Amino acid sequence: MGAGYRPEPAAEAVDRPALRRCVVNVDEFANSYWGSRALLTHAPDLPAPYDDLFSLPAADELLSRRGLRTPFLRIAKNGVVVGDSQFTGPGGVGADIPDQVRDDKVAALFADGHTVVLQALHRTWPPLVDFATQLSADAGHPVQINSYLTPPESRGFSAHYDVHDVFVLQVAGEKHWTVHEPVHPNPLRNQPWTDHSTAVAAAARDKAPVVDDVLRPGDALYVPRGFLHSAKALGGVSAHLTVGLHTLTRYLLVQELTNLAANEPDLRTALPLGFDPTDPAQLDQLLPHLKQLLINHLTAATAADLTPALRRRTWSTTRPEPIPPLAHAAATKSLTASTTVRRRANLRYHLTPGNPTTLQLSDRAITFPESTAQALTHLLDGQDHKVGDLPTLTPADQLTLVRRLLTEAVLITPTSQAETPLSQARPAREQP
Ligand SMILES: O=C(O)CCC(=O)C(=O)O
Structure with missing residues (x-):
């Protein structure tokens, strides 16, 4: 499997409805842009604007009536982040926790040219909960969503890079974006832009940008991780969604492959008595044999050895479709x-x-009698099933199996789910 390998989409993400709202041609995006090039797409070429996902009134509601707490909010101006205490305080009787967002303080800071960043909207704003769930199924990488609200003629942040890829979806107003090639390509999560701040500032000042354009409502900009970016609102209030894809990298596989070395007794032996691991001369003595042991171990490792660790590590990063507990x-x-x-x-x-x-x-294994295997395969295929139609089981066993899977929050009943775009689209990550 070479670097250019492109997997088939998961069975139920074939249509990729969320991804198709961000790019015109998913295959071209996957082959020519993913992780490597910025891509600006203007609204007329995309299926729909983003005002069903978020809006200025939605931001106002979150900021004033939803009891938002830090760190669900950040505020900044010209690259300087405002301390939380300047816009939080107790919420009055019955809600006196002091980290609650103060709408009056936010209003004053916004009027003074500060950018307000609403964070983790994939957890707090229902249309974005659904959009993030669908997009993570479409893309195969975990998704987070923030929104940047910037007053006219203002800039919140100086040039920087993110350690995740983003789709910037312009919701309201106009913002001028400048994007530059990376100074540190493909940064990992523990390689933030502040480690390269001098190079970032110099490149943003001196190099020719790869994008230097205005985003208007309905436009979408893809910025791969590592690409430098900054933005300034034009005449009116600007609101955009930053849809972050927390890219699973090849390095993740490398980490898990080397973690498997812990299963190798020879690699767990003690270093010699008196050994100083910080002395290069002593290390030189040891390394050739150690490297050979490691290579032997890596060469013998199979995909089946890796998958349990990768499941543990990646499955919990994305939440499945929400369940309404009472209706469920x-x-x-x-x-x-x-x-x-x-x-x-x-x-x-x-x-x-x-x-x-x-x-x-993601967090547990459940066991069932062997006789349920065929019915389970049906139930997990992502389609609707009537309990009474399940194969190979008696009517009583059909009910027992389905009740157990409902209790374990593996199954839902479509009627108990809210009528959301997600429940209609039925996205899923099929795992045969
Ligand atoms: O709008 C800005 O000032 C910066 C936005 C940004 O960095 C982002 O959306 O990732």
């Missing part, structure tokens, strides 16, 4: 043979038929 409990209680159920969208799992049949989830 009511639906579970009133289950009958005619109830329709389906797998919870974007739930990560691995089913191993056998005695017992094991369903591996």
